[in-house]
Amino acid sequence: MFVLVNLKTYPCDPIEVAQAAADVADDSGVRVGVAPQAAHLEAVAETGVETWAQHVDPIDYGSNTGHTLAETVAEAGADGTLVNHSEHRLKLADIDGSVQAAERAGLETVVCANNPEQIGAVTALGPDAVAVEPPELIGGDVSVATADPDIVTDAVDAAANVDEDVEVFCGAGISSGDDVDAAGDLGASGVLLASGVAKADDPRAVLEDLVDPLV
Numbered sequence: 001m002f003v004l005v006n007l008k009t010y011p012c013d014p015i016e017v018a019q020a021a022a023d024v025a026d027d028s029g030v031r032v033g034v035a036p037q038a039a040h041l042e043a044v045a046e047t048g049v050e051t052w053a054q055h056v057d058p059i060d061y062g063s064n065t066g067h068t069l070a071e072t073v074a075e076a077g078a079d080g081t082l083v084n085h086s087e088h089r090l091k092l093a094d095i096d097g098s099v100q101a102a103e104r105a106g107l108e109t110v111v112c113a114n115n116p117e118q119i120g121a122v123t124a125l126g127p128d129a130v131a132v133e134p135p136e137l138i139g140g141d142v143s144v145a146t147a148d149p150d151i152v153t154d155a156v157d158a159a160a161n162v163d164e165d166v167e168v169f170c171g172a173g174i175s176s177g178d179d180v181d182a183a184g185d186l187g188a189s190g191v192l193l194a195s196g197v198a199k200a201d202d203p204r205a206v207l208e209d210l211v212d213p214l215v
């Protein structure tokens with residue numbers, strides 16, 4: 001299982017979380033990544049943690065203002081990028097362009113989607129993974145695997161029907177090792193989470209609990 005922590009724009013210390021995630025990954029052997037804001041990518045990558053961007057734009061070098069270029073994200077030390085997060089939704093053509101830009105720059109890709117139908121559509125674009133995150137459960141305290149297990153199993157089936165090589169993650173409301181375990185039982189090979197770590201008083205303790213069933 002891959003545990004990918006999206007820091008969004010929460011007012012946490014990205015370096016503290018990144019250092020804790022790097023230590024927890026080292027100690028447990030579990031794959032743990034951190035997705036900070038673009039301005040924090042370089043500092044987060046310097047901790048040694050697997051570092052992910054929250055977004056890249058469907059652009060190339062040149063006359064683009066206020067955009068995020070995949071190559072610059074990779075040079076800052078990122079290993080991968082989210083695309084089409086529910087809080088940064090793109091048109092299908094732009095999701096395709098962002099995935100292509102990420103691949104051009106050597107970044108791994110996780111394309112997010114709201115439901116199994118969208119998972120099928122974005123799987124066809126050939127990312128490394130897709131992630132189903134029901135928007136109504138994001139930021140809540142009930143995990144998607146508990147609140148709506150069918151969404152996860154249907155997403156796994158929808159992706160497999162299009163391309164069995166594309167991994168399926170799930171996210172929303174995940175905050176404990178039990179939630180990670182339940183997601184794995186439903187067929188997910190990774191989880192995306194944010195508030196459970198970013199808003200925690202002790203992010204290191206939450207990270208340790210998240211990986212506990214995987215050790």
Ligand SMILES: O=C(CO)COP(=O)(O)O
Nearest residue numbers: 138139172173193194195
């Ligand atoms: O959007 C998410 C991860 O990208 C999920 O957020 P929460 O973990 O806060 O529900």
